[in-house]
Amino acid sequence: MTIYEQIQNAIEFIENNLSENIKCAETAWESNMSERSFINYFSCVTGFSFKQYLMKRRLSRSVELLCDEKLQVVDVALESGYETHESFTRAFRKEFGIAPIDIKNNPDKRKGLRITDKIQLIKEMYMGVIVKKLPQMKALAFCALAPQSEDKAIAAMNEWLNSKNLNDAPRRVFGHNIDRNGNVSNDPQNEGYKILLCLDNADDIDTDEAQVEIIEAGTFIATGIEGSFEEDPSCSWIISGWQRMNDMAKEKNYRIKQPARWFEEQLEASKPGNMRLDLYIEIE
Numbered sequence: 001m002t003i004y005e006q007i008q009n010a011i012e013f014i015e016n017n018l019s020e021n022i023k024c025a026e027t028a029w030e031s032n033m034s035e036r037s038f039i040n041y042f043s044c045v046t047g048f049s050f051k052q053y054l055m056k057r058r059l060s061r062s063v064e065l066l067c068d069e070k071l072q073v074v075d076v077a078l079e080s081g082y083e084t085h086e087s088f089t090r091a092f093r094k095e096f097g098i099a100p101i102d103i104k105n106n107p108d109k110r111k112g113l114r115i116t117d118k119i120q121l122i123k124e125m126y127m128g129v130i131v132k133k134l135p136q137m138k139a140l141a142f143c144a145l146a147p148q149s150e151d152k153a154i155a156a157m158n159e160w161l162n163s164k165n166l167n168d169a170p171r172r173v174f175g176h177n178i179d180r181n182g183n184v185s186n187d188p189q190n191e192g193y194k195i196l197l198c199l200d201n202a203d204d205i206d207t208d209e210a211q212v213e214i215i216e217a218g219t220f221i222a223t224g225i226e227g228s229f230e231e232d233p234s235c236s237w238i239i240s241g242w243q244r245m246n247d248m249a250k251e252k253n254y255r256i257k258q259p260a261r262w263f264e265e266q267l268e269a270s271k272p273g274n275m276r277l278d279l280y281i282e283i284e
Helices: 003-016 024-030 035-046 050-065 073-079 085-096 100-105 149-163 236-251
Strands: 124-126 129-134 137-145 171-178 192-199 211-215 218-227 262-267 275-283
Touching: 003 024, 003 035, 003 050, 003 129, 003 218, 024 035, 024 050, 035 050, 035 171, 050 073, 050 085, 073 085, 073 100, 085 100, 129 236, 137 149, 137 171, 149 171, 149 192, 192 211, 218 236, 236 275
Parallel strands: none
Antiparallel strands: 124 129, 129 218, 137 192, 137 211, 171 192, 171 262, 218 275, 262 275
């Protein structure tokens, strides 16, 4: 299961419980993540904190409920997870700039309100492979050449994070093989590895002594893998992941964008000693 499937599970849980007093911890459990990982990934993937998204979806749904003649404003408040008419009205006015009673009295006023729709991360699924869009992201690049290029690049990233006291900062970590000139490489005998570190609020962080790159937005096929080099030195679990994506591309007639752009995203493994990755290949 990819990180996007896990976050989508959380979104579905939120959507089915907008009237309930749901907590971040139980939503994390529904997505099969620790609460800390869930808070990090939910924000990175959706652009909202859990609390922000829950509030915006409740208030956005309340706009439609207010147009129901059978419901009073206090009924909509309770249905939207608010304990009182007053707290609901304050939140509604802050979000939309008008009071709930204004919508109740004149439903046409809902036109033009900035509604937050349910997020749908996964566009299509095929044999554990999904199609999704990655947004443009600002990244810090850490490169290293062979031998042990990936280990050295990760060490350089961790050293920089430690120097900035950012070890616990929410992040996404991507990587790919590179040639000696730093370009993306598809050669198994690659000469190096590049780590791309994407931090929340990157524009507010002092990035001196780090190379800044922009990961351009794009549409990708992606799948999740997890395994252990110690238990499977042949890396069949990695090979099968790339093979699943190639199979989907052929079955669905997707064209791999050229020049090829691919990433590995590092995720929290389910047990010590394992490596967990989401794999991406850009398509046209």
